[in-house]
Structures are given as structure tokens and as C-alpha cells.
Amino acid sequence: MHKIVVHPGSAHRDDFMAVSVLLANLEEAEVFRRDPTSEDLADPATYVVDVGMQYDPRLGNFDHHQDASLPCAFHLVMQHFGYHEDAQLVYGWYPLMSMMDVKGPHKTAEYFGVDASLLLASASPIDGYILSRFSRVESLGKDDLIYKFMKEMGRDLLTLIGEKKQRLTRLKKEAKVVQVNHLKAIVSYIDDNPKLAMELYLRYLGDPSIGxxxxxxxxxxxxxxxxxxxxxxxxxxDIAKDPKVRFVHANGYVAATHALLPVDQVIDLASRCIVEGHEHRAV
Known part of the structure; x- marks a missing residue:
């Protein structure tokens, strides 16, 4: 059985995600939150993550603190299993996560041209709770609830990479870009998780006139x-009172129809909501 050794004390997204990906790729492993021994670092069946001051994939050692040029441990583990490049493509949060861990919120905020307080204020209480639960354990086995959660999360994370890539390929073949007044609209007929990879398709199109x-x-x-x-x-x-429309958000950014109207009718609805120089009305 494999072992995974990760640092004790406060848990962070980096070590949590790295361990989750390891669990997703290993049939079974024990997780220990402690400082590694020299035996741990020399044993290729023991993965030492975000601690140990060594980066040596051959021995399963994935620390980055000793080398400022290395990305976070999560990225090192993703590189090891061959997922890094695809994750860079499909997950918008992926590069930011390494920057936050390696350079901290202030340097990251400076890079994006925002105040660091914005990044700190956007921290999720869900993240905080899960990480605090991981912080409190000394070891995890396959019967522990948080172990099962991390393994499942890692599997879902990696599975979604493939699903998004497949959907992007399908969108390139099946979705249409149509002119609507002076703007353009994407029309997709895919009804299974219809928004999946839409942000990737927009990036691929690179057309600022799509609204x-x-x-x-x-x-x-x-x-x-x-x-x-x-x-x-x-x-x-502007179409809130049309009988074909079931819902319009109070801020006007989304609407839904009662039925799958013929495409020309839904495009007509969209055209009635586009006015050059249209300013969003206050709620």
C-alpha cells in the first residue's frame, strides 16, 4: 500500500488538492499529516507532498518551497500524472491557484491589477470548513469520510478535464454563431449540461462582438x-412581458422561455433586447 505524507498544521488548497489527485490515481493509500522522515523521502512508494524540501518525481517527492521557480505542489503532482497542460486549458482557476500559493495574495493581486482585499474577500467559507476538517486529522484511511471525499473529488476533477475537452470539440462542430442586430449570439442545441465548456468555446472563437x-x-x-x-x-x-418568456432575472442578464421555440423565434426575442448604447437599468 502507498503512503502519502503531507505537512501538519494548517491545511491549504495546494496540499489538499495534491493529495486528492494522488488518491484519485492510487488504488489505495494511507495519508499522514506529519513531517517526513529520511526513509519517507527515499521510498518511491511514499509520496511526500508540499513538505520535505525536495522535488524528485522518481521518488515521489513533490515539494516546491526550496525552489522559487517551481509551481505549487498540486501543479507538480498534476504534471507527474500528465494532466497539467489540459488543466491549464480547461480550468480558469488553475493558474491562479499556484500563483496564490507560491507568491501570496498581494503579489497575485498586483499581477491582476486589483487590490489584495478583493482576493481575500472572495475566499469561500466552504473551502475554509473543508480545509479546517483536513487540518484536524493526523492520518486518513480508506474508511474515513474525508478520505472518500478527497478521492472522489480528485476523480471528478480529472474526469471533468476530459469531458470539457470532448464538449469543446462538439461545440466547434455543432454550435452556430449568428448575427443579432450589431452583435452576435452563440446558439447551441446541446441539452446535456448545456453550459459545459462554453467558456472554452468563447475563448476559442475570440470574437468580442459575441454578446x-x-x-x-x-x-x-x-x-x-x-x-x-x-x-x-x-x-x-425588455422581453419580460412577452408570453413566450417564462423568466427574466431582475438584473436582466438571463432569461428563459417556456418551450424550445423555433430558433428564428428565440433569435427574434434576443434581437429585441439589444440596443446600441443600451445602459443596464438599475434594479
Whole structure:
């Protein structure tokens, strides 16, 4: 059986995610939150993560603190299993996570041109709770609830990479870009998780004139119309009273129809919500 050794004390996203990916790739392992021994570092069946001052994938050692040029331990583990490049492509949060861990919130905020307090304020209480639970354990085995959670999370994370890549390929073949007034809209007929990889498709298209996405709704049997990048010329409140429309958000950024109307009808609805110089109305 493999062992995974990760640092004790406060847990962070880096070590938590690295261990989760390891558990997803190993049939079974024991997890220990302690400082590694020299035997641990020399044993290729023991993965030493985010501690130990060594980066040597041959021996399963994945620390980055001794070398400022290395990314976080999570990225090192993802590189080891061959997922790093694809994760860079499909997960917008992936590069940010390493920067936050390696350089800290202030340098990261400076890179993005924002105040560090914005990054700190966006911290999730869900993250905090899960990490605090991981911080309190000294070891984990396959029957522990948090072990099962981490293994499942790691598997889902890696599975989603493949699913997003496949969906991007399908969107390139099946989705359409149509002209709607002076803007463009993406129209996709895919009804299974319709928003999956849509952000990747937008990045692939690289067209700033695309302001709307039209796809089957996940809530009901109609279409969902969504304003992209909060485009200033789109406000779906202009169709709120149309009998074909089931829902319009109070901020006007999303609308849904009762049924899957013919595409020309839903495009007509979208065209009524696009006005050049349209300013979003206050709620």
C-alpha cells in the first residue's frame, strides 16, 4: 500500500488538492499529516507532498518551497500524472491557484491589477470548513469520510478535464454563431449540461462582438438566453412581458422561455433586447 505524507498544521488548497489527485490515481493509500522522515523521502512508494524540501518525481517527492521557480505542489503532482497542460486549458482557476500559493495574495493581486482585499474577500467559507476538517486529522484511511471525499473529488476533477475537452470539440462542430442586430449570439442545441465548456468555446472563437449565448435551459423545457461578459448593450428585461418568456432575472442578464421555440423565434426575442448604447437599468 502507498503512503502519502503531507505537512501538519494548517491545511491549504495546494496540499489538499495534491493529495486528492494522488488518491484519485492510487488504488489505495494511507495519508499522514506529519513531517517526513529520511526513509519517507527515499521510498518511491511514499509520496511526500508540499513538505520535505525536495522535488524528485522518481521518488515521489513533490515539494516546491526550496525552489522559487517551481509551481505549487498540486501543479507538480498534476504534471507527474500528465494532466497539467489540459488543466491549464480547461480550468480558469488553475493558474491562479499556484500563483496564490507560491507568491501570496498581494503579489497575485498586483499581477491582476486589483487590490489584495478583493482576493481575500472572495475566499469561500466552504473551502475554509473543508480545509479546517483536513487540518484536524493526523492520518486518513480508506474508511474515513474525508478520505472518500478527497478521492472522489480528485476523480471528478480529472474526469471533468476530459469531458470539457470532448464538449469543446462538439461545440466547434455543432454550435452556430449568428448575427443579432450589431452583435452576435452563440446558439447551441446541446441539452446535456448545456453550459459545459462554453467558456472554452468563447475563448476559442475570440470574437468580442459575441454578446449572447442561447442554449437549452437546465431549469424547464425552454431556451436560456444569457448575456455574456455583462455586455452593456444587452438587457433581457425588455422581453419580460412577452408570453413566450417564462423568466427574466431582475438584473436582466438571463432569461428563459417556456418551450424550445423555433430558433428564428428565440433569435427574434434576443434581437429585441439589444440596443446600441443600451445602459443596464438599475434594479
Amino acid at each position: 449572447i449565448c442561447i442554449a437549452p435551459s437546465v431549469r424547464g423545457k425552454g431556451w436560456e438566453l444569457m448575456r455574456l461578459k455583462d455586455h452593456k448593450d444587452v438587457d433581457f428585461r
